[in-house]
Amino acid sequence: MLAEDDELLASLLNYRLEKSGYQVSMSYNGKEVKDHLDKEMPDLIISDIMMPYFSGLELIDYVRNELNSKTPIIIISSAGNEENVLNAFDLGANDFISKPVSPAELIVRVERELAKN
């Protein structure tokens, strides 16, 4: 699942992931993500930290503590937002990638996380 409020970037990453053979469900805000997660737990979550309604950190917390899921979570954050990244890792994020995103790098990280599980 890809949770990103920037539609253009989301579309681009979606295209790249799909091209790499992954099935992607997209959400543009925290609310959508939550609804989606309530229905179905994906194999991997790629989430931006800054999102409307429901931030990426809250999402991690929700997944780890409310849903008690160990689904790998990759966080996308702006460069220099060290505190958020550390919080994300504390809450249980598996990996981190900073903006501007390199789609190729993201694919590598996704592959690695999925391979772990």
Next chain:
Amino acid sequence: MLNKLTYKTIFLVSVPKIHTDLLWDLTTLFIVLAIVIISTVFYFKRKLTVNSRKTLEKKRELSPMISEFIFYSKDDASKEEKHIYIKHKILIRELLKDDFDRKVLTSILLDLRKDVTGESQRKLIHLYKNLGLHKDAYKKLKSWRWAVVAKGIMELTQMQVTESYQLIVGFINNKRSVVRKQAEIAAVTLKDEGISYFMDTTRYRISEWQQLVLLEVIRNNKEFVPPLFKVWLTSGNKHVVLLALRFIKHFNQNDAKESLIELLKHRNNQIKEEAINCLREFHVVEALDTLKLVFWRCSTDIKIQILGAIAELGDIQEIEFLKQIEHKRLHFSVKNKALNAINSIAPESVMPVKGIESTESIIVPEDEIKEINEKDTNEELASEIKEATEEPNKEEKVAEIKNVMEEDNVEEYVKEIKEVVEADINKEKVSELSEAKEENNVEEKAAEILETIEEDISEEEVAEIEINHYEEITHEEKEIEPFIVDFTSVDDVWKENPDTNTLEVEFEQLDFLPIVISEDVKSEENEVDVDLLDVIYNEIKPPIKSGKEVEAEEIEETTLDPNIEDLSFLPIVVDSDYEDVLITEEEQFQKTLLEFDLEYEEVTGQQEKMVIEEILEGNENETESRLQEIATIEVIYEELMADEKTANNEENCNSWPLTEDNETPEVETGEESELASIISKIPKPFEFDDEAVELHRLLSDIEELGDHREIPFLTNLLLEETRPLIRERIRDVIYGIERVIDSENDAVGYNVFGELFKSCDLESKLILMDEMVSIGDKKEVLLLSQLVQDSNTEISSKAKSVLTKLEERLAIEVPKEKQVESYDFANTEEDISIQQNEYDDLLTFTDEFTLEHRTNAGKHNKTEGLSDINMNSALLSKLMSLPNKLFEKLNG
């Protein structure tokens, strides 16, 4: 109407008396205005919302397409993908035709450019250029709206369109700061040399934020090779200097030490501060002197900065300077910083003084002392003191004592205690000496005392331990007590005990003291009996001389050396009495000569006089011989008609030098007859009348400005003129004009085609000959006639045909030219014509000639009127304007 109110006024409530109808009208107006404004706002808001929605939809539509383009790979693509790619490519080409779609595409690419990196970013930029979207950005640069221009620059910068560099750098000195800043960023981003160009050319202020942005841009450019920023330290723009300093610091370019030191003297505080930072960063110790020098003229902040730098760079030598600051009337923060700097250089050298309580008021409670006395703890204290004075613990104790002293300010206690101690010690020492005397061991005792004195002096600091406990110490323990030696006590001992004369104190260790001798001793030494001195007498006798020798000596003494040449540098001073006696006629002459020479250089004697006489004689002979030569010159005499009236005329310039009024007064000499003969041999001056002078002027003007058209006039003039000099002058003028005409003809004779023919090939020659038909003239006819006889048949045949064509053309053109020439002549004759009668007058140089501007068909005959005008002024003005008219005529 206003007075008619439709509402009641309330008592004591002052409301304006406005008619209700007017109020209603105003209300209606404001409501309408409000509706208009609100509707306008809503309209624009709606428009923007619709537009943004439309844009968003378009973005959603286009973004997969762009993703397709970015991630498309020919190698990996399947047939279906290729098909989609081609389909999208066609679609996007269609979309590019629409401005709105192009804008959306541009915004998508710009947004994605920020969010992606690596290969995707490169592909994105490539796509932007491929779609030709950068051309839209170029158009934006030409916009009159500064915001659009700034947007265009930003777009080109983000998309790294390096081709736009030259266009963008033009905006570096734009008056709009936004455009300017965007251009600066673009220049630095697009090319490495952009930073150099920007720093070289910028004239405006570079804000702090902009400097940070530029630094960030450079930092992010991994391939950036920084130039040597020291070259901009001499820039006239202080902001450039500041930026250069920051870059120098950032890139650690420490090869500009001298410039950095020099910048400490800069008027601008920011530059000064930045230079100090650089110097601190690079640890430039050489800057210390300049730092100290400029310190006094700096602001408080800079002073603090300088002190910080001194603290970092300086050593113990700077402490004196820093202490100097402490005593000056400066800001307290500067003084504090100076103390900090001292402590940085020499730690703990300055102790805190502020807020430290005085110890004067601190008194040791009496009860405790009494208790101590009662308990006889003297022995314990003495042991403590002994321990303190022992070598191992001495330093620690001293430090403790120092601390106690500093804290409690016990100086006064020390003084009091010392006085007491001294009194006791003196008594004790005297008693010891007396005892020693009794025991006849005075020498040994004295030596012992001296040793103890020396030891005690060296242990003075230690002795201060007992300050607080002095009263508790007993006499038995005073061996280790500190005391100050007073040598008067020893003197007293000697006085009291004169037998101690035999005491020999070793003064070797007291040789630092000055030797003092009492006045009694001095007086005793000075009282010497002169009579008792042994003296050896030497008898000196004068030599015996003869009477002649004595006379010779007297002469040597009274007379001067007669050799005047040796004393030639001296002026001759003659006694007046002596002068009266010796003056004769001959001597008078000599004397005047001598006096004359005295004023200049040296005294002359009889020989000089002879030389002067020879020169005078020589000059006379020379003048005679020259006069004879003049007399032999053959002179042609001409008679001139000169009446008295013209002879005395002041304007007669030619006769002026020899008129009687201007002649130098004749020197009357004894040789008047000779002079008369000489004068008679000089030819008589020519005397011209006004007419001749005017004619000369006219001829001069014609010579200067005239051309071939003046020749007939001059010829006529020559025929009529009888005076040989004027005739000669006219001939000269005619000759001069003819010479000019000849030279012009020579220039006209230069043939361009002839020159070209010398250096060109056959084909070119044939082409040139074709050209001759259309532009050639008589000169070319001559050339062509020569070419007809050329050995090359091709040229000769061509020349023949061209020649005939040219001659035909010239035959047609010649009549036209003649018409033109005749017309020109007519015009020139019209421009300046001289009436025949007036012309005659001009030739005879009477006052009644006039020049006239005549128009066609004799519209105005001004001569009739002019004859009645004041002729003198007219003549002068016409003569003055003649050269101008001639000049105008020459210029067509």
